[in-house]
Amino acid sequence: MNDNVKVARTFGDHAAGYLSQGKGPLAYLSDLSKQNDRVIAQIAAELPEGGVVGELKKACSPPLASWLVLLDNDWGNCVVDGVRIGQDGGWQGLEQVCPGRHAVVTQVGAGTAVLDTLVHPGRHVTWYGDDTQRSRAIAILNALLGSFGRRGGFYFKEAMKMPDFPTPEYPEPRWTWKDTLGDRFPLADTGVTNTIIDASITENGVEPKVKAWVVTGTNLPVAIPDKARLEKAFNELELVVVVDTMPMEITGYADVILPECTYLERYDEVRTAPGREPYxxxxxxxxxxxxxxxxxxxxxxxxxxxLGLSAYFPYEDYTEVLDWQLQQVGSSLEELKKIGVKKFDRKSMQLYLEEGQEYTFPTPSGKIELYSEEFASYGFDPMPNYTAHPEPPEGFYRLIYGRAPMHTFSRTANNPYLTDLMDENSAWVNPKVAKLWDLKNDQKVYLKNQDGVVSDFPIKVRITERIRWDSVYMVHGFGQTQKELSRSFGKGASDTQLMTSVMMDPIMGGTGMRGNFVTFITDEPVKAVES
Structure with a gap:
């Protein structure tokens, strides 16, 4: 799910997700040295009695001596260096965010130095169903570290906007994806897959709103964790059209398959994305x-x-669209065929703020907002609070998943050149766990999750210090069950198959899948394979 919801509520819409590389000034999470304490003491001495630095120092043990956020005594009007802190009584709960308080969970103790002003949220941000608040906490941490508009932190992005090819105005639809939300996920800023699935199923005698799906380049059976509900939707849909380049599992559910050529055999839309330079x-x-x-x-x-909609496709070939768009921005299809990528000069402000430069953020207050009145208006915590997550049962390990650099999820698992580089995934196991289970490198095991679901195929063990002792890691996209995928069928295990427990973020609808746990089966589970 898009991370913009969380960052935008702190810095504004334009800030979400655009980060620079490099090192920033040294910052601290707690009192690290006597010298730092002396600086704080000097600043605190100049504040009125009961100043906020004193409140910060009292709120935690060890104190947050290095939070150099200077505030006046009126909490409701605290604005310092472009940061709006919150509302009356907002200091309550500061003790919940002390580094020392959560050192057991994070294994980052108080007294840990942060050498870079950028705290990156990562690409995949839906984990435990509290992901909006966790990502907001990261955004707030970046604000407190002075990361926005500074070298080593967030920079001001710029993109080249491609004009739309001239067509008639589109008619107003009778309903949109927002109508599938009901009263759920009030801050969702893009379609929520689970509500589309829900809207395709008869509930309490109410006819489903969605009658047909056109699925393009998405292998839903290995992407959606709640397989039973997905199957129910497929069974009720009146039409399923699948557009794909490969005979993926999704094609088995299709009434109609439209075979698409690969990206090396077609023109696609002109690519442009926000970055340091428009291109x-x-x-x-x-x-x-x-x-x-x-x-x-x-x-x-x-x-x-x-369907009688020819007016919306006023061209014979898509190259006409591309050439028209490119000419509007000072290029041409002929030029791009030769050079591939074209850069442009920035037209907006500089990459970073100058020292002391004033800046108005696109938030309701015009400031960086640590306290979100919008969240409060919907009944959500206006400032993030830590929530404990499910822990693995005895003998089980948290299932963590990710990507491999040579593969694009399951889309390339059957590619002969890429399977030469990696033809199956492995289960990363910590050496302490491997010793406990007497596991060896490249030994094949089956994985069983907390609900008794066993992987269709075995997976090789990889013993490595790169995974914690309470978790097992595997690359997503393997364990293919479609025999037509001759190079990838039965290679490795599917992480999605083992995800039977999901946690929905109530704010924006993201599907958290890291509350699943697995254990090892070292003997072949005949019944599980046959079923």
């Missing part, structure tokens, strides 16, 4: 499409014309 990039075909496969733009145009 445009072209993806163009390197070979002719194989067999009857077609690019997605061709499929959309053909279907549109058969």
């Amino acid at each position: 445009i990039a072209l993806r163009m075909p390197a070979a002719e499409p194989m067999g009857d496969s077609k690019p997605a733009w061709w499929m959309a145009k053909q279907l549109g014309e058969k």
